[in-house]
Amino acid sequence: TTERSLVLIKPDAVRRGLLGEILSRFERKGLIVEALELRTMDESLADAHYAEHVDKAFYPPLKEFMTSGPLAALVLTGDSVIEVVRAMIGATDGRKAAAGTIRGDLSLSNRENLVHASDSPESAERELALWFPKL
Numbered sequence: 001t002t003e004r005s006l007v008l009i010k011p012d013a014v015r016r017g018l019l020g021e022i023l024s025r026f027e028r029k030g031l032i033v034e035a036l037e038l039r040t041m042d043e044s045l046a047d048a049h050y051a052e053h054v055d056k057a058f059y060p061p062l063k064e065f066m067t068s069g070p071l072a073a074l075v076l077t078g079d080s081v082i083e084v085v086r087a088m089i090g091a092t093d094g095r096k097a098a099a100g101t102i103r104g105d106l107s108l109s110n111r112e113n114l115v116h117a118s119d120s121p122e123s124a125e126r127e128l129a130l131w132f133p134k135l
């Protein structure tokens with residue numbers, strides 16, 4: 001089934017000049033870029049986006065990182081896109097992510113892990129409404 005996922009190419013990726021590399025992987029896979037905006041996350045958007053993590057110990061430095069500079073917010077569309085993108089980005093911790101995945105190939109961090117993607121149809125719906133309310 002064709003579905004949508006909200007994908008963030010995080011500030012570390014933009015700073016490291018990896019925006020093109022990461023976008024290119026999604027394009028080569030055959031996914032459609034339906035929306036793409038460079039945005040800087042503010043505190044309230046960070047708290048809403050990461051609502052399930054706000055009470056965790058790793059949240060303050062995560063918020064600091066995610067609001068530290070521009071990121072690319074994307075809506076990707078395609079068959080089973082939510083599952084497909086999660087497989088392409090790999091495990092959360094770049095040190096453990098499999099080779100061949102974006103994090104496995106390009107990140108060595110559990111926090112600065114280059115990409116966020118919706119993890120279920122429910123989270124996709126919630127995150128799309130937050131980032132692209134008009135879509």
Ligand code: CMP
Pocket residue numbers: 053058062092110111112113115116117
């Ligand atoms: P993301 O897919 O955006 O979802 C939550 C984010 O929190 C995750 O990617 C990482 O950037 C960060 N994160 C998750 N677990 C940890 C952790 N144990 N330590 C530091 N950062 C984490």
